[in-house]
Amino acid sequence: MTAESLLVTERDGDILTMVLNRPQSMNALNTELMSAIESWARSMINDPARVVIIRGAGKHFCAGADLKPGDRTKPSLVQGRRDAQLGGRMLRALAEIPQVTIAAVHGAALGGGLCIPTACDFRIAADDALGGYPEVNLGMNLMWHSVGYCLRLVGPAKAKRMIMLGERLDAETLENWGLWDEVVPRADLEQRSLALAQSYAAQPPIAVQMIKETINQGSGALDRAILHMDADQNLLTAGSQDRQRAIAAFLSGDRVDYIGD
Numbered sequence: 154m155t156a157e158s159l160l161v162t163e164r165d166g167d168i169l170t171m172v173l174n175r176p177q178s179m180n181a182l183n184t185e186l187m188s189a190i191e192s193w194a195r196s197m198i199n200d201p202a203r204v205v206i207i208r209g210a211g212k213h214f215c216a217g218a219d220l221k222p223g224d225r226t227k228p229s230l231v232q233g234r235r236d237a238q239l240g241g242r243m244l245r246a247l248a249e250i251p252q253v254t255i256a257a258v259h260g261a262a263l264g265g266g267l268c269i270p271t272a273c274d275f276r277i278a279a280d281d282a283l284g285g286y287p288e289v290n291l292g293m294n295l296m297w298h299s300v301g302y303c304l305r306l307v308g309p310a311k312a313k314r315m316i317m318l319g320e321r322l323d324a325e326t327l328e329n330w331g332l333w334d335e336v337v338p339r340a341d342l343e344q345r346s347l348a349l350a351q352s353y354a355a356q357p358p359i360a361v362q363m364i365k366e367t368i369n370q371g372s373g374a375l376d377r378a379i380l381h382m383d384a385d386q387n388l389l390t391a392g393s394q395d396r397q398r399a400i401a402a403f404l405s406g407d408r409v410d411y412i413g414d
Contacts, residue, residue, distance in 0.1 A: 159174055159185060160174060161174045162193075164202070167201075167354040168203070168204045168205075168206065168354055169204070170208065171193065171206070171207050171208075172208055173207075173214070178216075180213060180214065180215040181216045181266075182219055183218075187243045191246045194247045198251060200252070203353065204253045205253070205255070206257055207254065207257070208259075208343075209266075211260075213261040213266075216264075217266045217267075218265045230388075234384060237296070237385075237388060238384045240268070241297045241298045244298060245272075248302075248373075251362050251366075253275070254275070255274065255346055255350055255353075258276060258282045258284070258333070259339060260283070261282075262283070263283070264285075264286055264288055268299040268302065271306060274365060277345055277346045278328070278335070278336050279336070279339040279342045280338055280339060282323075282324045282333070284321070285322055292393060292397070293387060294390055298376055298383060301376040302373075303332070305373070306330075306331050306332050311330050
């Protein structure tokens with residue numbers, strides 16, 4: 154599929170909507186889609202839009218990383234490290250979009266599919282939205298520099314709970330925790346997201362974009378210094394016994410018992 158088919162954009166005056174367009178795969182993030190998102194986000198520096206809405210096509214926002222087997226050729230360690238850093242580059246590109254960004258989330262937003270909204274400025278969720286980081290249940294760390302995004306939204310204790318337990322949490326819980334800014338009925342999601350976008354589009358764009366950059370730089374000042382090795386941590390966990398047991402249990406539908414290890 155081409156980048157144009159993976160991402161669909163719609164323009165309404167000063168508001169641009171970008172749609173993740175792999176509905177047959179629950180908009181799961183494969184290499185092609187992540188590369189397309191990164192390239193699109195970088196291109197926004199030359200776009201006249203003042204506000205960007207990001208949403209998913211079909212029944213779900215995004216189910217996370219695509220676990221279907223792809224190219225079975227094992228890359229060198231050097232290339233493997235670069236490949237593992239793609240998700241972090243994608244999220245950084247999203248966070249650095251100059252315009253105000255609003256994620257309109259419905260259905261499942263799991264793993265990398267939840268990382269995308271946390272890299273946006275605001276998050277409006279439908280009442281059917283489920284969010285969580287299931288990576289730990291597959292013996293993986295949460296990577297893509299996304300621990301920092303989660304931490305700033307929900308605080309240390311709740312971030313630990315979300316990332317360590319890998320629970321799927323309902324919309325009301327995540328709104329109470331501060332991850333969702335607002336929850337609306339599913340039928341109202343598009344209208345409410347557009348109304349919020351119109352409010353920001355009506356503000357002075359230069360001042361708004363400078364304020365956004367200042368707040369992002371201040372709140373995430375240490376992210377690159379602290380989280381730069383999360384891709385290496387993932388490469389380490391990939392070869393662990395925990396990961397092997399977790400994947401086997403996932404495929405068989407069983408649960409791994411780590412008690413006594």
